[in-house]
Amino acid sequence: xxxxxxxxxxxxxxxxxxxxxxxxxxxxxGVLSNADGSAYIEQGKNKIIAAVYGPREVHPRxxxxxxxxxxxxxxxxxxxxxxxxxxxxxxRREVELSKVIREALEPAIFLExxxxxxxxxxxxxxxxxxGTRAAGVTVASLALADAGIPMRDLVVACAAGKADGYIIxxxxxxxxxxxxxxxxxxxxxxxxxxSLLQMDGQLTPEEFEQAFNLALEGCRKIYELQKQSLKAxxxxxxxxxxxxx
Amino acid sequence: MSTFYENREIVTPGDLLAEGYFNxxxxxxxxxxxxxxxxxxxxxxxxxxxxxxxxxxxxIPSVGDLVIGKIVxxxxxxxxxxxxxxxLATLRAQDALNRPYKPQKDDLSEILDIGDxxxxxxxAYDRTRDPLxxxxxxxxxxxxxxxxVKVSPAKIPRIIGRKGSMINMLKKETRCNITxxxxxxxxxxxxxxxxxxxxxxxxxxxxxxAHTSGLTDRIAEMIRKERSGGR
Numbered sequence: 001x002x003x004x005x006x007x008x009x010x011x012x013x014x015x016x017x018x019x020x021x022x023x024x025x026x027x028x029x030g031v032l033s034n035a036d037g038s039a040y041i042e043q044g045k046n047k048i049i050a051a052v053y054g055p056r057e058v059h060p061r062x063x064x065x066x067x068x069x070x071x072x073x074x075x076x077x078x079x080x081x082x083x084x085x086x087x088x089x090x091x092r093r094e095v096e097l098s099k100v101i102r103e104a105l106e107p108a109i110f111l112e113x114x115x116x117x118x119x120x121x122x123x124x125x126x127x128x129x130x131g132t133r134a135a136g137v138t139v140a141s142l143a144l145a146d147a148g149i150p151m152r153d154l155v156v157a158c159a160a161g162k163a164d165g166y167i168i169x170x171x172x173x174x175x176x177x178x179x180x181x182x183x184x185x186x187x188x189x190x191x192x193x194x195s196l197l198q199m200d201g202q203l204t205p206e207e208f209e210q211a212f213n214l215a216l217e218g219c220r221k222i223y224e225l226q227k228q229s230l231k232a233x234x235x236x237x238x239x240x241x242x243x244x245x
Numbered sequence: 246m247s248t249f250y251e252n253r254e255i256v257t258p259g260d261l262l263a264e265g266y267f268n269x270x271x272x273x274x275x276x277x278x279x280x281x282x283x284x285x286x287x288x289x290x291x292x293x294x295x296x297x298x299x300x301x302x303x304x305i306p307s308v309g310d311l312v313i314g315k316i317v318x319x320x321x322x323x324x325x326x327x328x329x330x331x332x333l334a335t336l337r338a339q340d341a342l343n344r345p346y347k348p349q350k351d352d353l354s355e356i357l358d359i360g361d362x363x364x365x366x367x368x369a370y371d372r373t374r375d376p377l378x379x380x381x382x383x384x385x386x387x388x389x390x391x392x393x394v395k396v397s398p399a400k401i402p403r404i405i406g407r408k409g410s411m412i413n414m415l416k417k418e419t420r421c422n423i424t425x426x427x428x429x430x431x432x433x434x435x436x437x438x439x440x441x442x443x444x445x446x447x448x449x450x451x452x453x454x455a456h457t458s459g460l461t462d463r464i465a466e467m468i469r470k471e472r473s474g475g476r
Contacts, residue, residue: 036303055303055331108258110274110283115372117331145258148301148399150272150283153259190259190281227257230285234255234300234456241457 004178006163013175015044019168022158022218027139027229029146037147039229041139044172045129048136050143055117069114073102075136077125097133104137104157104186104196110150119149130173131159137186137196138222145230153188154226155195158218160185160211162203167210169218183208185215189223248290255456256282256297263295270296286399287456300456304330304398304428306376310367311385313393313426314378316359321348324357326365329395329428332375336365340379362388364424364432384424391422391434394445396452398429403455404448411451411461418468419444443471 007013017023023044032038035051058064075097079088090098101123109119121143123136134157141155161171163179176182181201187194203211246265250256260282262273269275272284273295282288286297306312306328314334318325323337338346341356357363363378364385370376380386396404404425405412416423421435421444431448435441447464454460 037301057331057333114331145285146301148284148299148303148397151258152274152281152283154257188259190261191276227260230257231255237454238457241454241463 004174006175006179007166007168011166013163013168015172019166020214020217022170022221023172025222025225027142027225029142029229030233035143035147037143037145037149039139039142039146041135041142043131043135043138043170045127046125046132046135047127048132048139049124049126050136050139051122051124052119052140052143052147052149053122054119054147055114055149056120058116058118063118064116067115068111069109069116070118071102071106071109071111071121072118073098073105073121073123073140075101075123075125075133077128077132081125081128097136100196100198101133101136101140105140105144105155107193107195108141108151108153108155108188109144110152113150119144128173130171130176131184133157134159134184134186138226142226142230153190153193154223154230155186155188156219156223156226157184157186157196158215158222159183160215160218162201162207162211167207167214169214181207181211183211183215185212185219187216187219189220248295250288252290253287255286255300256288257285258283260288262288262297263290266293267295268293270294272297272299298402298456299399301397302399304328306330306332306334306367306370307427308367308370310427311364311424312367312378312428313362313364313388313424313430313432314428316357316361316363319353319357319359321353323353326363326378328365328376328378328426329398329430330376334365334367334376334378336363336378336380340368340377340381343381357387362393362432364388364426388432391432392441392445394431394433394448396429396431396448398427400452400455401425401427401429403460404431404451406461411464414461414465415444415447415468418465419447443468446471 026042028040031040037052137157161182163175181203183199186196248263263280280295282297284299286299312328314326314328316324317327326334328334365378368379424432433444
């Protein structure tokens with residue numbers, strides 16, 4: 001254990017949050033004009049952009065699947081996204097996160113409706129401060145919805161964990177590194193379906209259950225923000241038109 | 246039997262739209278007796294049918310559709326055409342000629358070359374094979390003049406309007422020939438560049454404001470204003 005205090009005697013965390021509080025989140029949909037769908041998220045100090053292309057012809061051709069679409073996902077951190085410059089080449093960690101995010105999103109998309117095509121998803125982390133895989137899933141599902149790809153539900157992700165003996169929600173970078181455990185969860189709230197569940201560190205079964213439920217609660221809160229942000233673009237136009245009349 | 250939204254309210258994927266004896270229309274899906282939205286759009290309840298009018302989609306071919314495409318590949322059998330869809334379309338030589346096709350004699354690049362734009366009709370499509378096109382009908386074939394505007398295929402029904410009300414108004418007011426491809430490409434050909442410019446402007450406005458009401462009148466007004474302002 002390190003000597004860093006992550007939660008003080010009043011139960012307040014290093015960034016001033018209570019244990020069950022999310023970081024401030026800002027979501028924006030349709031930020032890129034060249035992609036078929038795109039979205040941007042700021043969650044605390046995290047800044048992530050996601051772009052979707054497709055469904056489109058698969059290149060190289062031999063990767064095409066005869067019975068469903070191929071979902072390809074690239075999670076990438078910009079060299080300037082962390083304190084020490086990160087090499088732009090994909091690291092072992094990024095390759096793994098790409099796979100994990102892809103598998104969290106796959107059950108939400110009606111891939112079987114578009115055989116022999118590919119849906120290409122790019123998640124670019126501009127600034128990282130812990131919990132980027134969860135924020136990546138959240139923003140990627142918005143980009144998919146923006147592209148008009150049929151989905152069973154929006155996927156939303158959020159982490160919970162443990163630091164200084166407290167079960168905490170939405171870990172930031174220092175809590176992730178110095179804390180005792182981290183449980184990222186991806187969730188489809190309408191269908192009550194969990195599509196990603198990982199755990200790093202140690203928790204008792206009771207603590208795990210508590211952390212898991214806390215993460216789901218966080219997911220439901222972010223889900224409402226996701227829905228608002230998708231509607232915002234169109235509601236703004238509608239209001240502008242009605243005002244002009 | 247209950248519904249959870251107002252007619253024409255904006256819904257997002259995963260929203261529970263209705264529960265009970267309903268049928269799932271376009272852009273919705275059913276689990277048991279529950280109907281959920283699978284796209285961002287405006288919900289519509291018509292009797293027992295629950296559907297969502299999507300705000301953004303891509304073009305999935307359907308037999309009989311008029312489409313506008315671009316020749317991207319060519320071989321001795323015919324051409325491959327980009328029709329702004331996940332699938333490349335095929336145009337066979339015999340569907341482009343009015344006489345039997347003789348590969349030894351006919352040079353396909355003289356009929357259509359790579360980069361040419363065409364108006365075509367979808368004659369066959371199922372998801373296992375790429376769509377097949379024909380240009381052997383009056384009005385179809387190579388586009389030689391005018392301009393092309395690209396919009397989201399989701400907005401095409403709005404540009405046409407109920408029983409063609411919007412498109413007829415556009416044609417009359419802008420004095421342009423307008424051909425609407427179901428795949429989101431629109432061909433505009435007017436007597437002068439000014440007419441075409443106004444038509445493009447009007448179409449872009451329809452695309453942006455497709456989900457609002459009273460649009461036809463607003464567009465007509467805009468065109469008249471543009472025309473008097475330009476002089």
